[in-house]
Amino acid sequence: MQKNKSNPRTARLCFVGDIMPGRKISRALRANPGHDIWGRAQSLLVSCDGVIANLESPITEHGGRWREGMKAFRFAAIPEIGPALKDANISALTLANNHILDHEETGLRDTIELLDKLGINHCGAGKNLEEAWQPAWFQAGDACVLMISFTDNMPEFAAQPGKGGTAFMRVGEEPHQLALIEALIRNERRNGADCIILSLHWGINLRPGPSKRFRRFARQMISLGVDIVHGHSAHLLHGIELYQGGVILYDTGDFLDDYWIFPGIRTDRGGAFIIDLERGKPHRIEFHPIKQQRLATDLAEGAEAERILELVQRKSAALGTPLQRSGQKLVANVGGAWTTASSGDLFRLPPGASVLREDSK
Secondary structure: OOOOOOOOOOEEHHHHHHHHOOHHHOOOOOHOOOOOOOHHHHHHHHOEEEEEEEEOOOOOOOOOOOOOOOOOOOOOEOOHHHHHHHHEEEEEEEEEOOOOOOOOOHHHHHHHHHHHOOOEEEEEEEEEHHOOOOOEEEOOOOOEEEEEEEOOOHHEEEEEOEEEEEEEEOOOOOOEEEEHHHHHHHHHHHHOOEEEEEEEOOOOOOOOOHHHHHHHHHHHHHOOOOOOOEEEEOOOOOOOEEEEOOEEEEEEEEEOOOOOOOOOOOEEEEEEEEEEEEEEEHHHHHEEEEEEEEEEEEEEEHHHHHHHHHHHHHHHHHHHOHHHHHHHEEEEEEOOOOOOOOOOOOOOOOOOOOOOHOOOO
């Protein structure tokens, strides 16, 4: 994709976390095609130039299930979910996660075929190793956007030269890992990318904040030329870090699913992270609180919205990012307007705090 040199390269991108439209959500949609999945959040999503999310489920009618090892949960969504994804203004999905092969390679192929038919860009998984690592290109507003994606979850799902699966890589700072990503970035900048996104399905479930290793890696990615790091996998909201003009969303939480809520751990709280681009670079970020309920997503309100806003504001402050309240959202300027905490001031819970105290209120 070649960019138009005369345009201002502006865009409004919305980043959300995991979307798992299988099981009860698919059954509800099949029983009632008018089932409202997105609620009032839809107006927020369609107000942007594009929405980026993690698809935490294949979309397939294939009945076969992955049985090459132990796995507690296997998901699949029905093809009727396709129009709903379009209704949510989704421009690009990452498929690099620990569920995309739940219904075997056939399920992955069905998913790719449907997304291609719908015109929804995707990356992070494919029919072979080369295809799994192929970036996704899409136009958002005046900006030409490139998305790279990989996961450090479920190595058994890793694509091989002749086998479908995910773009899998351990999160680390080994020279060969950094060289691979740097080469991708350098090549795609030459090809005309205004904004580069790295979408990561990383880390363990229910961790309340990023580890030191993840923070070092994310900062290294920004230093190499990534503009936005889009994290997901923990099922919990993490803080936002602004670093060298880039934005790091360590975990964007859950956006749509039918998961059982763990006692005291609020995986039903999510958010919409909206980033405005100017000249292809992050300029301003907004966080809008989201609440999942009744097999759907909606804007959070009242006391629930206050708790989510306070949580993200506090976690971001611990990462050196001051977010300001503006009505029912949090905002910050990017573009070098803020400096982050020192590299040694990494996320840590207050003395005596626990996962429950972080997310259970």
